[in-house]
Amino acid sequence: MITVITSRSFAAEFSYKFATGQDPSHPVNVRAGEALNRIREASGGRLDIKMFPANQLGSDTDLLSQVRSGGVEFFNLATSILNTLVPAAGLVNIGFAFKDYADVWKAVDGPLGQYIAAQIAKVGLVSVVPLWNNGFRQITSSTRDIIAPADLAGFKIRVPPAPILTSLFQALGASPTPINFNELYSSLQTKIVEGQENPLAIIATTKLYEVQKSISMTSHVWDGYQILGNRRAWERLPADLKEIVQRELAQSGQQERQDIVKLSETLRQDLTSKGMVFHDVDRAKFQDMLKTTSYYKDWKAKFGDEAWKVLESTAGSLT
Numbered sequence: 001m002i003t004v005i006t007s008r009s010f011a012a013e014f015s016y017k018f019a020t021g022q023d024p025s026h027p028v029n030v031r032a033g034e035a036l037n038r039i040r041e042a043s044g045g046r047l048d049i050k051m052f053p054a055n056q057l058g059s060d061t062d063l064l065s066q067v068r069s070g071g072v073e074f075f076n077l078a079t080s081i082l083n084t085l086v087p088a089a090g091l092v093n094i095g096f097a098f099k100d101y102a103d104v105w106k107a108v109d110g111p112l113g114q115y116i117a118a119q120i121a122k123v124g125l126v127s128v129v130p131l132w133n134n135g136f137r138q139i140t141s142s143t144r145d146i147i148a149p150a151d152l153a154g155f156k157i158r159v160p161p162a163p164i165l166t167s168l169f170q171a172l173g174a175s176p177t178p179i180n181f182n183e184l185y186s187s188l189q190t191k192i193v194e195g196q197e198n199p200l201a202i203i204a205t206t207k208l209y210e211v212q213k214s215i216s217m218t219s220h221v222w223d224g225y226q227i228l229g230n231r232r233a234w235e236r237l238p239a240d241l242k243e244i245v246q247r248e249l250a251q252s253g254q255q256e257r258q259d260i261v262k263l264s265e266t267l268r269q270d271l272t273s274k275g276m277v278f279h280d281v282d283r284a285k286f287q288d289m290l291k292t293t294s295y296y297k298d299w300k301a302k303f304g305d306e307a308w309k310v311l312e313s314t315a316g317s318l319t
Contacts, residue, residue: 012047013046016048016233017073017074019066019074020032020076021077021182022205023053024053028256029053031252031259032076036248047245060161063077064081064082067228070233073229074128074229076227078226079116079223079225080221083162086123088307089120091116091303092107093165094164094296094311098315106314107311107314111310113130115307124230125229126228127228127229130250131253133224133260134201134225134260135201136220137199138197138200138215140196140212140216141155141214142195142213146218147216148281149285149286152174154174154175156193157197158176158177158192158193159178159179168221168290169197171295172289172290177192179192185208189211197218200271201263201267213276215271215277218283219283227249296318297319
C-alpha cells in the first residue's frame with residue numbers, strides 16, 4: 001500500500017504586524033523586511049510578522065496609540081516622537097549633544113540606551129533591540145540659506161510633534177511648527193512652512209528636494225529608531241521565538257546603522273544633482289548660541305539629575 005502525502009499550508013501560530021512611518025525604500029524598511037523573512041524562516045513559519053510601511057496604518061502618533069493598545073504588535077518610531085510618551089527617550093535628541101557616531105554608539109549601546117529601555121518598560125511597552133539609526137538631522141529651506149544662527153530668526157520650520165525639537169528651534173530664534181510626518185511634503189509644497197529638518201535619507205526617500213532648495217549641514221540632533229513591542233503580544237511569544245526576533249532584528253539593526261552612514265555619504269552628491277545646494281556650517285556657533293539660552297538647563301530640570309548624568313557620561317558637560 002502506497003501512502004500519498006499531500007502538502008498544505010499551515011496558519012502561523014502567531015501573526016503580528018510591524019508598522020513603520022518610512023518609505024518602503026528607506027533602509028529601515030529594507031533591513032526590517034529582511035529580518036522579518038529570516039524570523040519567519042527560523043521559526044519554521046510559527047511566527048509571521050507582516051510589515052506595513054509609510055504610515056499605512058496611521059500617523060506616527062496614531063501608531064503609538066495602536067502599539068500600546070495592541071492594534072499593532074511592533075512599531076518602529078523615532079525617539080524624537082517617542083519622547084512625547086517616554087520623556088527619557090528624548091535624551092538622545094538633545095541639541096548638539098553628540099559630535100559623531102562614535103559618541104552616539106557609545107551612549108545608546110551603553111548606559112544611556114539601558115536607561116531609556118527601562119523607562120519604556122514603565123509605560124507597558126518593550127524596547128525589543130538597541131536603537132537603529134535615523135541619522136543626524138539637517139535643515140532644509142525653500143526661502144533662505146541657513147549659514148549662521150542669525151539666519152534662523154523667524155524661520156518657519158516644520159518639526160515633528162516633539163517638544164524637544166520645538167524647544168531647540170525656539171531657543172535658536174526660529175518659529176517651529178509641529179506637523180505629523182505624513183503631512184510634511186504637502187506642508188512644504190503649500191508653503192505652510194519654509195523648511196524642515198530631517199536626516200538626509202529621509203530628505204531623499206520622501207523627495208523633499210522637489211519642494212526645498214538648500215540643505216544646511218547642522219547635524220543639530222542625532223535621532224534613533226526605537227523598535228517597540230506591545231508588552232502583552234511580546235509576553236505571549238515563547239522564549240525561543242523571542243530569541244529569534246531579537247537576534248534577527250539586532251542583526252538587521254547593525255546593518256541599517258551602517259546603511260544610513262554610507263547613504264548619507266553618497267546622498268550629498270545625489271541631492272546636489274537634483275538641484276539642492278549644500279551649506280557646511282560651523283556647528284560650534286550654533287551650540288554657543290544655544291548655551292546663552294536656558295535650553296540645556298530647562299531640559300536638565302525636566303529629565304532630572306539622574307538621567308542628565310547618564311547623558312553627560314558620554315556626551316560630556318552640556319550645562
